[in-house]
Amino acid sequence: MIDLRSDTVTRPTPAMKAAMMAAPLGDDVLGDEPTVQALEAKVAALLGKEAALYVPSGTMANQLAIRSVCEPGDEIIAHRDSHIIHYETGAPAALAGCMVSPLDGPGGLFEAHQVRAAIRHRDQHNPLSRMLLLENTHNKGGGTVWPVAQFEAVAAAGRECGLHVHIDGARLMNACVALGVAPTAFTGHADTVSLCFSKGLGAPVGSALAGSAKLIARARRFRKMFGGAMRQSGLLAAAAIHALDHHVARLADDHANARRLAAIIAATDGLVLEGTPATVPTNMVFFTIDARLGTAQEFCARLAQHGVAAIGMGPGRVRMVTHLDVSGADIDRAADAIRAAAALTARHA
Ligand SMILES: *Cc1c(COP(=O)(O)O)cnc(C)c1O
Numbered sequence: 001m002i003d004l005r006s007d008t009v010t011r012p013t014p015a016m017k018a019a020m021m022a023a024p025l026g027d028d029v030l031g032d033e034p035t036v037q038a039l040e041a042k043v044a045a046l047l048g049k050e051a052a053l054y055v056p057s058g059t060m061a062n063q064l065a066i067r068s069v070c071e072p073g074d075e076i077i078a079h080r081d082s083h084i085i086h087y088e089t090g091a092p093a094a095l096a097g098c099m100v101s102p103l104d105g106p107g108g109l110f111e112a113h114q115v116r117a118a119i120r121h122r123d124q125h126n127p128l129s130r131m132l133l134l135e136n137t138h139n140k141g142g143g144t145v146w147p148v149a150q151f152e153a154v155a156a157a158g159r160e161c162g163l164h165v166h167i168d169g170a171r172l173m174n175a176c177v178a179l180g181v182a183p184t185a186f187t188g189h190a191d192t193v194s195l196c197f198s199k200g201l202g203a204p205v206g207s208a209l210a211g212s213a214k215l216i217a218r219a220r221r222f223r224k225m226f227g228g229a230m231r232q233s234g235l236l237a238a239a240a241i242h243a244l245d246h247h248v249a250r251l252a253d254d255h256a257n258a259r260r261l262a263a264i265i266a267a268t269d270g271l272v273l274e275g276t277p278a279t280v281p282t283n284m285v286f287f288t289i290d291a292r293l294g295t296a297q298e299f300c301a302r303l304a305q306h307g308v309a310a311i312g313m314g315p316g317r318v319r320m321v322t323h324l325d326v327s328g329a330d331i332d333r334a335a336d337a338i339r340a341a342a343a344l345t346a347r348h349a
Contacts, residue, residue, distance in 0.1 A: 002330045003309045007323035010202040016242045023238035027231050035234025039241050043208045047193050048184040051216035052208045054237055058170045060228050061194035061209040063091045064219040069164045072097025074130035077118045079108050081140040099127055108141020112157035119161045132158035135168040137175045143284030145175040148185050155189035170196040174282040177251040200251050201243035202324040205236045254283040257322040257331050261285050264335040270342045285320045306337035
């Protein structure tokens, strides 16, 4: 099976497993986990922040930022298609008591004037506008990368209005590799950043939240409250260190494979690629299927019979994601499966 459902499906490489087995371990809750501490220092330096915190998931990293910054009743300004709105089980409401003010815009991006317009007047009737959340790359938006200038302008608008700027950077390294910029090109304009090791970076578990020392100390308390404080977690942190050392530059291969996959989809009758193969931003390819090919779920079921796994993301919309465990040869094999899955019902139509 060529698994294009997500870049979360990667298995640790033999070298990553060796690094995990060799890691010195301690007890992170008791404050003496050397490998977790090494990872946190490495992430803080990479993202240009005072401190970082290793956590079990990207959802926890985002929710710790929200819980550490916002009070119940506060409002978070974010794109309507944000991960925190669609895929975090309503956690901003459940864990922090927050509302989200959703903005529209192509590909999960928006403009500075929209942020300014979304800010509430200070009035006893209104929720307090507290946080601006920018997702980069933007998942549901298509693996979109924020252009640095647009990101800067939007983040600056938020900060001028007194908002805390948080980056949902689950795939921030994909954005950085796509543009050839350092993470600080984005993180320098934000207060906190989350980063996933278990997506394109290929680690089995874990994410980080980075920010000021004061904020991370507060988030550390909430990590304990949320049940995310771990013990010999250096075993897992070692995989993340290995991923940062060895799996960042190679994200360019995933992006090239995604563009090849997009070209195959664009050339297949009944499938409509979003954008063009040349403009696929990172490692995600989205397309819609002709109604005659059935629902996205039915199309994915046929694909699976031909050895390719993908997931439906919205009516008639399918997502495919390239990653560490998908080779160029796999893309060639996927092409045959895609044509077969699209041809089958075209004949029946
Ligand atoms: C995957 C993802 C997360 C975190 O997801 P977890 O499954 O909790 O690790 C957060 N934001 C975005 C944009 C993501 O794609």
